Amino acid sequence: MDQNQPAGENYANPKTCFFHVLFKAAALAFYILSALFFDSFVIIFVVTVVLAALDFWVVKNVSGRILVGLRWWNEINEQGESVWKFECLDQESLARMNKKDSWLFWWTIYLNAVAWIFLGIFSIIRFEPDYVLVVGVCLSLSIANIVGFTRCRKDAKKQIQQFATQTIASRFSSTLQSAFSVV
Amino acid sequence: MENNFENPFHGAGQVGQAVLEPTRRSSPRTPPFPYSSLPFASSNAKSPTPSPSPVVIPPGHNIVAPTLTEPVWETVQRDLSRILSNLKLVLFPNPHREDPGKALRDWDLWGPFFFVIFLGLTLSWSASIKKSEIFAVSFALLGIGAIVLTLNVLLLGGKIIFFQSLSLLGYCLFPLDIGALICLFKGHFIARMIAVFVTMFWSSWAAYPFISSAVTQKRKALALYPLLLMYVSVAFLIIATS
Numbered sequence: 125m126d127q128n129q130p131a132g133e134n135y136a137n138p139k140t141c142f143f144h145v146l147f148k149a150a151a152l153a154f155y156i157l158s159a160l161f162f163d164s165f166v167i168i169f170v171v172t173v174v175l176a177a178l179d180f181w182v183v184k185n186v187s188g189r190i191l192v193g194l195r196w197w198n199e200i201n202e203q204g205e206s207v208w209k210f211e212c213l214d215q216e217s218l219a220r221m222n223k224k225d226s227w228l229f230w231w232t233i234y235l236n237a238v239a240w241i242f243l244g245i246f247s248i249i250r251f252e253p254d255y256v257l258v259v260g261v262c263l264s265l266s267i268a269n270i271v272g273f274t275r276c277r278k279d280a281k282k283q284i285q286q287f288a289t290q291t292i293a294s295r296f297s298s299t300l301q302s303a304f305s306v307v
Numbered sequence: 308m309e310n311n312f313e314n315p316f317h318g319a320g321q322v323g324q325a326v327l328e329p330t331r332r333s334s335p336r337t338p339p340f341p342y343s344s345l346p347f348a349s350s351n352a353k354s355p356t357p358s359p360s361p362v363v364i365p366p367g368h369n370i371v372a373p374t375l376t377e378p379v380w381e382t383v384q385r386d387l388s389r390i391l392s393n394l395k396l397v398l399f400p401n402p403h404r405e406d407p408g409k410a411l412r413d414w415d416l417w418g419p420f421f422f423v424i425f426l427g428l429t430l431s432w433s434a435s436i437k438k439s440e441i442f443a444v445s446f447a448l449l450g451i452g453a454i455v456l457t458l459n460v461l462l463l464g465g466k467i468i469f470f471q472s473l474s475l476l477g478y479c480l481f482p483l484d485i486g487a488l489i490c491l492f493k494g495h496f497i498a499r500m501i502a503v504f505v506t507m508f509w510s511s512w513a514a515y516p517f518i519s520s521a522v523t524q525k526r527k528a529l530a531l532y533p534l535l536l537m538y539v540s541v542a543f544l545i546i547a548t549s
Contacts, residue, residue, distance in 0.1 A: 165439035166431050169446070170424060177420060185382045198470065200412050206468045254443050 136222035137190050144187035144229065147179035148236045151262060155243065169258050176262040183233065183269050191225040193218050194280060196272040212280035233273070237266040390418040397478040398513050411475050411517070414468075419477015422484050423449045426541075429487040434548040441548060448544075452537045453477060460530050465521035472517075476534075479514040482506040483541055490549035500546055507542040511535055 135141050151172050158168045188194050193213035201207050212218065240263040247255035393411060423446060431442035457472040486506035490499045514534055522530045 166428070166442040169442065170428065173424070177417075181386075181417075185386075186379050200414070200468060200471060206470070254439070257443065257447060 135224050135228070137225055140187050140190045141225060141228050143182055144191065145232055147175050147182055148232060151175035151179060152236070152239055152243075155258065155262075165254055169254070172258050173261050176265050179236075180265040180269060184272070187229060188269075188273060188276075191221070191229040192273070192277075193221055194273055194276040196276040208275070210276040210279040212276065212283070218280070218284075233266060233270055237263065237270060240266060386415070386417060389413060389415055390421075393418055393474070394478055394481060397475060397517075398481060398509070411471055411478075414471045414474035416470065416474055416477065419453075419474055419480065422477055422480045426480060426484050426487055429484070429491060430545065430548050433487075433491050445541075445544065449480065449541070456533055456537065459533055460518060460521055463522050463526045463530055465518075465526075465530060467517075467521040472521075475517050476514065479510045480541075482509040482513070483538070483545065486542070487545045487549075490545055493549075499549060503542050503545050507538050510538050514538075 154175060155168065155172045158172075162168055184196075188196075195211040197209055199207050199209055213221075240259055244256060244259040244263060247259055393413070393415065396411060426449065427442045427445045430445050431438045434441045453473050453476040456476060457467070457469055460467050460472060461469070483503075483506050486503040489502045489506075511534070515531065518530050518534055519527045
């Protein structure tokens with residue numbers, strides 16, 4: 125164990141981390157290994173895409189919430205325009221988030237997208253349009269999650285800054301007020 | 308998608324905080340979202356009103372953003388119930404059809420995803436030859452067809468949101484799914500044909516008000532023709548492969 129780490133700094137949510145990685149790895153593994161076992165493209169397509177969709181759902185709804193405390197979604201407001209909404213936990217909870225958890229979260233979604241890009245390049249080189257379709261679907265799902273969570277994180281940082289300036293401003297004004305009331 | 312694409316209103320009961328403004332219509336199912344003026348609620352909040360006396364939030368509970376700490380099972384249930392309600396909204400007569408812009412407000416892409424995969428699988432199953440090609444062709448046809456139809460409406464100057472329209476076209480595929488399922492049971496040819504045509508008319512009837520209300524009067528035919536064309540071709544695909 126690393127001496128510099130505080131005792132017990134381990135994965136805080138091992139089950140969630142496991143599921144976060146499980147579906148991604150399963151989709152990639154199935155896609156890569158399926159050519160050895162299955163003849164039928166239909167099975168490969170359906171299983172890979174279903175695993176990728178499950179992974180998308182798990183990352184968006186479960187591991188995003190639990191590992192990094194972020195959530196994003198899209199709404200249509202009264203005027204009929206689409207609005208992207210971002211949500212994050214308050215600052216103390218965010219600060220309490222396990223570093224290892226969030227490290228795992230971010231790195232696996234980036235690596236997942238990179239892996240699918242590689243596989244896509246392979247299937248383009250080999251002129252297999254069917255497989256490009258599969259890779260395209262899985263890649264768009266991972267990129268959607270990456271973009272959503274990155275924007276959510278930026279939004280969370282902006283909110284924290286706003287809160288900091290707001291607190292400083294309100295503290296300042298309240299000290300002024302108390303100073304003047306004493307006088 | 309998803310996507311994928313959430314609606315966090317389930318289970319967000321009244322918790323005694325200031326309700327800023329409901330950002331969507333309130334329905335009996337979903338109470339208005341309790342935004343608070345605590346700064347870490349969702350962004351895009353409109354003008355905040357001052358909150359009442361501070362509420363003590365026990366650690367581990369998140370009242371400000373209730374969906375952030377809900378158990379996983381609730382999320383699953385919420386998504387499933389949303390698919391069902393969207394399906395009912397689109398396929399069956401209900402008062403919202405008069406105002407289609409409001410109808411499919413909380414769109415989601417999971418329903419369409421399942422229906423497209425199901426249709427592809429059924430077509431592939433009932434085909435005697437070239438199963439993989441039929442599946443790939445049907446998936447690509449449905450996916451690209453939905454995107455092209457949406458672009459068509461948008462380019463005609465229609466007011467519709469990309470994902471909302473994709474979601475709608477996906478849900479309208481459900482009757483054709485039923486038609487394909489019926490065709491699996493190898494009955495009399497005429498009976499299957501009638502079943503498929505009935506479901507095709509049902510699909511077109513379901514999609515019609517949403518598309519036609521999005522474009523101006525003069526361009527309705529231009530927007531509706533490709534839609535009907537696509538459903539007719541899917542119907543023929545179902546009949547041909549059965």
